[in-house]
Amino acid sequence: xxxxxxFLRTRSFKPGLWSTxxxxxxxxxxxxxxxxxxxxxxxxxxxxxxxxxxxxxAGLYFVDGLVAIIGRWPxxxxxxxxxxxxxxxxxxxxxxxxxMVAAAILWCALLQHILDRPLSTWAxxxxxxxxVNFALNSEVxxxxxxxxxxxxxxxxxxxxxxxxxxxxxxLKSGKKRHVLLTMGATALLTVAIGLYxxxxxxxxxxxxxxxxxxxxxLDRMQTTKWRRTALLLCYSARVMVxxxxxxxxxxRILRGWISxxxxxxxxxxSVSWLFQPGAGAQLHQLWESFLRRYLxxxxxxxxxxxxxxxxxxxxxxxxxGTARKKRATFLLWAVGxxxxxxxxxxxxxxxxxxxxxxxLPLFAGAALLGGxxxxxxxxxxxxxxxxxxxxxxxxxxxxxxxxxFFSGNYSLRMSEYRILDxxxxxxxxxxxxxxxxxxxxxxxxxxxxxxxxxxxxxxxRLGYSTASALLGIEGSPISVAQSPAIKLIxxxxxAFPGIYGVNGCxxxxxxxxxxxxxxxxxxxxxxxxxxxxxMPEYPKAGYIKEMETFIIxxxxxx
Numbered sequence: 431x432x433x434x435x436x437f438l439r440t441r442s443f444k445p446g447l448w449s450t451x452x453x454x455x456x457x458x459x460x461x462x463x464x465x466x467x468x469x470x471x472x473x474x475x476x477x478x479x480x481x482x483x484x485x486x487x488a489g490l491y492f493v494d495g496l497v498a499i500i501g502r503w504p505x506x507x508x509x510x511x512x513x514x515x516x517x518x519x520x521x522x523x524x525x526x527x528x529x530m531v532a533a534a535i536l537w538c539a540l541l542q543h544i545l546d547r548p549l550s551t552w553a554x555x556x557x558x559x560x561x562v563n564f565a566l567n568s569e570v571x572x573x574x575x576x577x578x579x580x581x582x583x584x585x586x587x588x589x590x591x592x593x594x595x596x597x598x599x600x601l602k603s604g605k606k607r608h609v610l611l612t613m614g615a616t617a618l619l620t621v622a623i624g625l626y627x628x629x630x631x632x633x634x635x636x637x638x639x640x641x642x643x644x645x646x647x648l649d650r651m652q653t654t655k656w657r658r659t660a661l662l663l664c665y666s667a668r669v670m671v672x673x674x675x676x677x678x679x680x681x682r683i684l685r686g687w688i689s690x691x692x693x694x695x696x697x698x699x700s701v702s703w704l705f706q707p708g709a710g711a712q713l714h715q716l717w718e719s720f721l722r723r724y725l726x727x728x729x730x731x732x733x734x735x736x737x738x739x740x741x742x743x744x745x746x747x748x749x750x751g752t753a754r755k756k757r758a759t760f761l762l763w764a765v766g767x768x769x770x771x772x773x774x775x776x777x778x779x780x781x782x783x784x785x786x787x788x789x790l791p792l793f794a795g796a797a798l799l800g801g802x803x804x805x806x807x808x809x810x811x812x813x814x815x816x817x818x819x820x821x822x823x824x825x826x827x828x829x830x831x832x833x834x835f836f837s838g839n840y841s842l843r844m845s846e847y848r849i850l851d852x853x854x855x856x857x858x859x860x861x862x863x864x865x866x867x868x869x870x871x872x873x874x875x876x877x878x879x880x881x882x883x884x885x886x887x888x889x890x891r892l893g894y895s896t897a898s899a900l901l902g903i904e905g906s907p908i909s910v911a912q913s914p915a916i917k918l919i920x921x922x923x924x925a926f927p928g929i930y931g932v933n934g935c936x937x938x939x940x941x942x943x944x945x946x947x948x949x950x951x952x953x954x955x956x957x958x959x960x961x962x963x964x965m966p967e968y969p970k971a972g973y974i975k976e977m978e979t980f981i982i983x984x985x986x987x988x
Contacts, residue, residue, distance in 0.1 A: 447591050450539035460551045464531060464558050470829045471563035472527045475571065475836040479519035480843040483916050485574045486935050486942070487925065489515045492575070495688035496929075501681045504624045505578055514575065522575055529580025530567070534558035536587040537792065540636075541799070544594065544643050549799075550806070552818065557799040559825040564791035565733035568835040569784040569913045570626070578625025579788060586629055589618035590636045593665050612669065619673040624680065628774050628785045630670065635770040635789040637666050639796050642744075642763040646751050712779050719781035720772070726900040730893035731910045732827035737790060740797030741768050747800070767793070783912045798824070834884025839914035845880035846918045847943075849968070853983060854945035856974055861981050867950035868940075869958035870933050872985040873920035874968055885911050919985065950980050958982045 454460060484491070491497045491505070493515035498506035509515050514522070538554045549557075570577045592615035622629040641659060728734035748764020751757070771789035775781045798821060805817040857863055886907035887894055898904045909915055918939075925934035932955045940947050950958070958980065966972045967986030975982045 447536075447539050447543055447588075450542050451535060454535050454538055454554060457551050457554070460554050460558075463551075463555045464534065464562070467555075467559045467825065467829055468527055468531055468562055471832045472523070472571075472836070474833055474840070476520060476523050476527070478837075478840045479523065480840050481517065481519070481942075482572055482839065482843050482918055483913070483921050485517060485519070486922060486938055488517045488574050490926070490929065491515075495684065496926075498684040499681065499688050501627060501677060502578070502624060503677075503680050503684055504581075504621050505575055506684070517574060519574060523571075526571065526576045526580045529584055530562050531558075533580060533583035533587070534561045534795075536584055537561060537795070540587045540591055540594075541639075541643070541796070543591065544640050549803075553799060553802050553806070556802050556821055556825070557795040560736065560795035560798045560828060561791045563825070563829045563832050564736075564787075564794055565731070565828060565831040565835055565910075566783055566787035566790055568832055568839070568911065569787040572836070572839050572914050577784075578622075582622040582625040582629045582788065583632070585618045585622040585625075586632045586636055589615045589622065589633065589669070590640060590666075592618070593637075593669055594640060594662060612665065612672075615665075615669045616672040616676070619669055620676045620680075623673055624677050626788065628788045630674070631770055631773040631786070632789045632792060633666075633670065634773055635767065635792055637662075638763055638766040638770050639792070642747070642751075642760065642767055645755075645757075645760060645763070646747070709779075716775065716779060716781055722901060723781055723783065726897050727887065727908055727910050729897040729900075730887045730891050730908065732824065732831050733794070734910065735893075736794045736798065736824065736828065740794050743797045743801065744768050834882070835911050835914045836884075838882035838885030838911070841880045841882035842885070842915065843918060845878070846874075849874055849878060849919065850939060850943055852969065853974075854940055854943050857940075857947070857981070857983070858945055861974065861976055863945070863947055863981075866976070866979065866981050867948035867954065868937075868981045868983060869950045869955050870923055870936050870983045870985065871955075871958055871962040872967070872987050873917065873923065875986045878968070879917065881907075881915075883907075885909065885915050954980045 487496070492509035495506050497503070505514070534557070538549065538557055541557070542549050567579065570579045592611045595611055619629075619633060622633070641662065644659070724734055724737060728738040744764045744767045745761075748761035751760030751764070769776070771786050771793045772781070773789075774785045778785070802817065802821060805814050808814055857868065861868075886909055887897065888907050889895075889898075889905070894908070895904075897908055898906065901908065919936070922936045922939055923934050927934060930938075930949075932950050932952055937947050937949050958977075961975070961977070962982055962984040965975055965982065965984040967984055973984050973986075975984070
């Protein structure tokens, strides 16, 4: 053994990434454990597919090209090669789970390569379980094709591996290989951030973790060591700039080819809000959103609690590393690790969980892995067993939470489809749908939706009382999930008005339910809104009203 760092490095352990991957997939108990965790987390989603937000518009996104003109071009190109625009949820969800498992294996292999030491089967399972079943993965997994989450999660560790390998080249040789590594890393990152722009923050999180782990693993502070670290940062920055530039060029080309309105879309990579009046107030609002979305609910949510523990753990590692090695850069990189998952939120000025949920599984999994690696060095066997049992409890709770988010999303969607089915039956029975357009006004009252306890933190949950007191909602359930809790009917009624027109894609939903309706005009909708103010709301008698030239459906003011 060599060094006295936080993570000891084995001198003889220097396999390549792919040999490490093959070694991992031949660990029987690792694969069995990972398969069981994935089945527990995603089994309900696979067995209960349901069409929800954005899924109704799969053709618009992947065939007509809406994803391409907002910068997410790889899925559009895949749609030209394969019929992914034809909604096939089970197949795509199954593929997504396989890709998430593959990504966990790739990250384990990369971390093993960085640390230059083999990870035990339990250590790999600790990281992989937290990574795959992190509850906020549901923020994108409820969408059709999951915003490319599985594929992007596989591409980022491969890109980082090429960058890390590049910085190990001798400065006076290997120029051709250096160019090839840069091109490969750039291509992989370009595709990843083309799938979803938040993978830029995953790349940043992975980079900070690599630098922090690389620095803590040895007591080598030679010039060569720091020169290679500087090269890693320079090469990574260059690859990121190249990838962003290529993404922009490809997007501009596709916008010239595809004729769709995207004027409503503001890129999350835009920092224009920082230069507008009220930027200070928006920063304060961003901090308040962090407290209310992550910190306070984290006292009762297993996944968010793991994020809070990871924040504290990495900061502690940075402080201890700085004190021991007399290098303030360790604290700098620890802060970088903590901020990087939220980088896109800081840039866009909005705290959206679906834009940070790609980096948080890596962040939380790495923290849990680091905790176990420290515990492995303890000589007391019973202490290690206690830590292992505690981690097992954490993984089980995280798995239960993501299962609850999926089951809660399913219950919510089914309650909405029951509403739509009743409205469709009333329309078809009593009104001339082939002659007059239908205008849908408002949204159903909240009491007609089914909010499954899986989506909520209730009073029986450990930590609820403190979290609810901080949020100022004592006695009421706490909602953690964002995307799984979005209501389909109000969303569909306002979706893409510049493309669909009045009532967004609600007419499409009714058509899919076997009740095709004609779409009204903006003038008719304005008149319908005024008339609906005096109408009963769904499901009371009279919630549907036939006028001379159109039909009004008043859902309510929910």
